[in-house]
Amino acid sequence: MTNLTDDDLKTLTQWDTPTICNALEITSPDRRGFGFSVHPFVCLDPALPPIVGYARTAKIRAAQPATGDVAGNRIPYYEYVAEAPGPTIVVIEDIDPKPGVGAFWGEVHTTVHKGLGALGVVTNGSFRDITDSAPGFQALGGMVGPSHAFVHPVDFNCPVTVHGMEVEHGDIIHADQHGAVVVPADAVRKIPAAVDLITRREAKILDAARADDFDIEKLKQAIGASGDIH
Secondary structure (H helix, E strand, C coil): CCCCCHHHHHHHHHCCHHHHHHHHHHHCHHHCCCCECCCCCEECCCCCCCEEEEEEEEEEECCCCCCHHHCCCCHHHHHHHHCCCCCEEEEEEECCCCCCCCEEECHHHHHHHHHCCEEEEEECCEECCCCCCCCCCEEEECEECCCCCCCEEEEECCCEEECCEEECCCCEEEEECCEEEEECHHHHHHHHHHHHHHHHHHHHHHHHHHCCCCCHHHHHHHHHHHHCCC
């Protein structure tokens, strides 16, 4: 689906990432076992709402100095990040043997990327400047660290894998403090109905479990009633 609107993406921000994953089990059952992060992140600001945007991908290193054309010239990378459509979420794979040696993300890069239309970053690398990062810009990182060491991009607009989640340029990413998931474009407009169905099913069980007279028989009845909702 190529005719998604900004409102289509914004609609998904009213639900957290676990809810989106639940909905995808209905809209895209073939993706139930993959397409989402499987290792924990450090979240820059857990209070921020979920973010949804188009992936801008890159790979970085930090343990050794940059060599070749990439050294000292990040303009092509910034131009790539600024490309339409937006909003965007940057997904960066740190390919050092020990990811996180140097932080690509801090006060400067969160501010620059926010200005270029990015809502946040998802990375297995590190970030820093927790209190000075751009307000409203979300970062999910593998760790927090103090130094940027020799950090530099080595490739961009390329397939990446971050905490088990495989991402390509232009993929739709939904992320919050729980982690991130790739949302197939053809599922975006189906998700609201799927969430509504899941909510109605879960309500049968939750209402029963919260009642004072809840017991195993009430649970069996609630499960049966939940399965009847379509």
